[in-house]
Amino acid sequence: MAERVCPWWLGYFLASPIRRLMQDPEKILSAYVKPQMWVLEIGPGMGFFTLPLAKLVGERGQIVCVDLQSKMIERLLKRANKARLSGRITARTCTSSSLQIDDLSGKFDFALVFAVVHEVPDTKTLFSEIHASLKKGGRLLVSEPTGHVTEEGFHTTLSIAQSMGFSVSDSPTIPRSLSSLLVKK
Numbered sequence: 001m002a003e004r005v006c007p008w009w010l011g012y013f014l015a016s017p018i019r020r021l022m023q024d025p026e027k028i029l030s031a032y033v034k035p036q037m038w039v040l041e042i043g044p045g046m047g048f049f050t051l052p053l054a055k056l057v058g059e060r061g062q063i064v065c066v067d068l069q070s071k072m073i074e075r076l077l078k079r080a081n082k083a084r085l086s087g088r089i090t091a092r093t094c095t096s097s098s099l100q101i102d103d104l105s106g107k108f109d110f111a112l113v114f115a116v117v118h119e120v121p122d123t124k125t126l127f128s129e130i131h132a133s134l135k136k137g138g139r140l141l142v143s144e145p146t147g148h149v150t151e152e153g154f155h156t157t158l159s160i161a162q163s164m165g166f167s168v169s170d171s172p173t174i175p176r177s178l179s180s181l182l183v184k185k
Contacts, residue, residue: 029052036060037056044091102129127160135184
């Protein structure tokens with residue numbers, strides 16, 4: 001589902017421990033993700049957020065990652081296996097027009113879309129598919145990089161999400177990002 005896709009090899013930089021100094025995944029996600037939850041992550045890259053998510057959901061939780069690029073998925077699974085977290089993580093490739101998650105309708109407690117929406121040509125379909133995958137009251141954290149997305153562009157993104165059945169719950173502060181926590185009505 002990408003328009004201007006981040007090259008797969010940049011995934012190494014995005015998964016860098018140095019990034020953790022500014023955007024600590026545990027600090028960002030621990031308020032939203034609890035043990036035994038089912039979490040959907042769109043555009044996980046090589047797993048910067050995925051591995052911490054897998055720790056947060058514990059042995060009885062599940063992370064489903066969806067990415068357009070099979071090389072990203074391959075690297076993510078390799079890192080998950082090395083961290084002994086692969087039993088909690090399922091990874092899929094999607095197409096440029098669909099997340100390919102119709103079989104997971106109403107499964108997820110939480111979804112994460114971090115620095116991805118600006119790469120997607122059809123945000124209505126993206127939010128519609130995420131909405132269908134969430135349980136009633138399920139939450140979605142949308143975060144976009146300030147270097148790629150303007151405040152006006154982010155507000156447009158939120159308007160589209162709202163038109164697909166989400167309401168804005170909170171606007172968490174995440175360094176170098178425009179972010180909102182959305183809830184499925």
